[in-house]
Amino acid sequence: MFNPTPLNLPPYSAKIIKKLGQYYIFDELRKKHLILTPEEWVRQHWIQHLKHTYQYPLGLMKIEGGLILNDLQKRTDLVIYNQLGKKILLAEFKAPSVKITEKAFHQIANYNSIHKIPLLLVSNGIEHYYCRIDFEEERFTFLTELPSFTS
Template identity: 65%
Template sequence: MFRPTPLNLPSYPLKLRRIKEKIYVFDELRRKNLLLTPEEWVRQHWIHHLHTYKQYPKSLMHIEGGMTLNGRQKRTDLVIYNQQGQKVLLAEFKAPGVKISQKTFEQISHYNIRHRIPLLLVSNGIEHFFCKINFEDSSCEFLQDLPNYIQ
């Protein structure tokens, strides 16, 4: 059974429910209960943080969008759009016990070849990395924090 790990994010009282010895979390974006895994624990806290502290509208967040990459089906953890329907942020979440590595950055970079999103977020709930991508000169700038949605 999953034991919640304290994260390096503001706490959030997730709506948890036990069903037949398993713990589920209510996902406010998909409006359904999901099996609570360590990665889902991180994702749900980030959704709350992005909405509450960074003003990203929940209505513009999309979880686990499917895509085909090199002939294999993949799922993005979170994509956020702007009011014009353009993708503005791509996030990759890992469980708190999973170290953020070069492989993690390669994973999100491969996803972003297709999406071409200017802001990237990589987090395991403990460590967070933010990148701004400039597609004109193919550069990547690490940021101290994510900008607010309005910025």
């Protein structure tokens, strides 16, 4: 029986199937079922939360975009674009059992040294952190709430 970790996110009707003893969750962005890992559980909840609560369009979201960092191939968990194709939000998701520490912020900051995205989201599904980057002033500000797509 599938018994997911309760998250500090709105519930949604996840499409979960079981094949050959393995659970899969439907990813609305890639239009296919993915192995249901704890991190994927968090990511799929966030996709729905971003869509329904913050009005970020699914068509402007991209999962696991590749990038090269220090000659290594890395993958971002989620990037969101505006209508002009400019990257506006970078998200890093962890499994609920993974505590959000400085290490997670270093990871997303390293990815963002390539992307240069003004809004960052780090979450393990329980704890959520939002940060606005001011590249001109070379500083960041933690936010208490994530801005909606239209703000």
